[in-house]
Amino acid sequence: MSNRLNLSATRSNLLRIKEELEFAREGYELLEQKREVLVAEVIGMLESLRKSKKEVEEILNKAYRSFEQTSVILGMKKVSQITLAACSREKIQVSDRSIMGVVIPIVNYSRENMLCNIYGFQGTSASLDKTVHLFCSSLKKLAKLAELEVSLIRLATELKKTQRRANALNYLFIPQYSETIKYLENTLEEKERQELFQLKRAKNIHHKNN
Amino acid sequence: MGWGLVIAIAGAVVAVILAGIGSSVGIGIAGQASDGLLSEDPESFGNILILTVLPGTQGIYGFVAAFFVIIQLGLLAGTVPQITMAQGTQIFLACLPVAFGGLVSGIFQGKVSAAGVAVAAKQPSESMKAVILSALVETYAVLGLLITILLLMGIKL
């Protein structure tokens, strides 16, 4: 089946299509470049995401184990009483940057003071200090993880889009246009030949008649 | 009737009263401790009965000493004996060992018994040892009584 465009075979159409094909080729070239950059970016980020994920997992694992032990010593009631006063003094700022036109977030995490300042020393245990410290330091890592994960998702979506566009150009648009051009050229040539032939015939008849 | 008799009777009275006080206080202390144990564990009554009763002997010793005095004086015979001042004082003094011995040892024995109740609570099978310790205090009340009796018998009327 022919997937050429249904166009009347005129010279102006041929010119237009040729121009468009040229444009498509250029676009494909550009998309291909963008795709390469994105792939490099995603691969780089994937590595740091994996690392960050592992770090978060590790620190949360430690923190929860420490929390378990603290609640064993102090009892849940006491622990929940202590966390009563935990008002968060965290500041999370999200700003943007752009890679190849993709907007990705930068999460900036800062803390005014440590959570350890919310309880007194009598009747609380040192393992509580450790738990609080671990959870506090996990927050910074969590912010980094969130940043990486969201960036990666956005980049991957963009990559997919770019890939699809490039493919569309490469496998659909460009062949279609090339074929159309070939068809148009053939048709036009045929027409020209026909015209030429007709002209010659007309000339011959004209000579004979004369 | 002379003052000698008054002094001699005073001796008997002092012996009964002081030894009696010793025993009452002693049993009081030991009895409270035993009550405390019984309120939680009525089964242990048998174990602590002896402990509680032990401080009671001092009162009996006082009573025995007073009885000796009465016999010595022959008060039960119905005649009023003639006792000199010196004899009366002798009898009075002879009564003092059991009186003071009973008073002090009674109180302390009560304390030892009360402490022994703890032993009876923790290890009922060992409660006889607590009884023995408490009985050690008893010795000095017995010695007091012995001397009192010997002295009374020695006094010639």
Add this chain to the structure above:
Amino acid sequence: MRTISYHNQKDDVKYSFAVGKIRAMETRLLDGLLFKRLIDSKDTREMGRLLVETSYGDLFKEGAASADFEALLNAELKRTYQLIKDIDPDPASACNLLALHYDFHNLKVLLKLRQSPSEADSFLINLGLYGPEAIRQMVTSSDYSPLPLNLAKAISSLVTELEKSSPPSQWIDIQLDHILYTYLIRQAEHLNNKFLITLFRFQIDLINIRTLLRVKQMEKEASFLQSVLLEGGEISKEKMLSFLEEPNDKLISSLNFAPYAQVIKEGINYYEKEKSLALFERLADNFFIQYIGQAKYIAFGVEPLISYILTKENETKNLRIVFVGKQNSLPKNIVEERLREIYA
């Protein structure tokens, strides 16, 4: 452990009945064997079944949700305090001092949540000399006159300060701890009870040493340490402050002759190795169990009553450790490591 000698000045014969009763009740404290069985049990439900056969029987009887064990353990403590109050011949006895820290817990909760008092309910502990309701009353009406004069004054001025400058909540905890321990020491001195004075002094010392190590770990400055150290211990505040700049070995060597030298030596050595104060905390608790164990030799006086209350506190603490461990299915050895010594 080196025995700590203290001299009991007078025999308090009026305590005979109470001590006799306590001795009988002491035979019903949970023993090590039962704790082993509790640790070996499958879940909290099975623990509840085991406890039915003990003095906790009526609390954990059929149908009682052993899941809400914190409430049940508190009920047992409440019962213990009530019983001691009933048999204590002296209404102004030293035993009253022991329940006071629950009132301070409730006070901390209510002061921290003074903006939204309705939320406080789930955090209050139904124990204490005054009880949560009385404390709530005091906080809402800002009238602390039911408390002893010293306490009322100190807390009133604390609350005034609180309204004025709304300091961080840690400040409330620290100030209340100061007020509580100052009061405890003063009352124990007032009652002239050497047993209790020594107990509180040692408590303050060990809390201070632990605080010192924790502050060091947090890398805070000396002025902060100065503000959190409790007063009234055997070791002066100045001496404690001087340890902040020294290595921990210095602490061990200079407290070599303290009665709790063993706690410090082993606890700190473990801390240096593992960076954990768990052993220190456990040894400190054990030290106090041994200290109150001396009351075994006292037949007349309030000491056996004090000792019974503290032993019961320790027992419920141990039970709670096992319960929490079972509930979170922690490995057996973790639970065992954390159990405090059992008074025998």
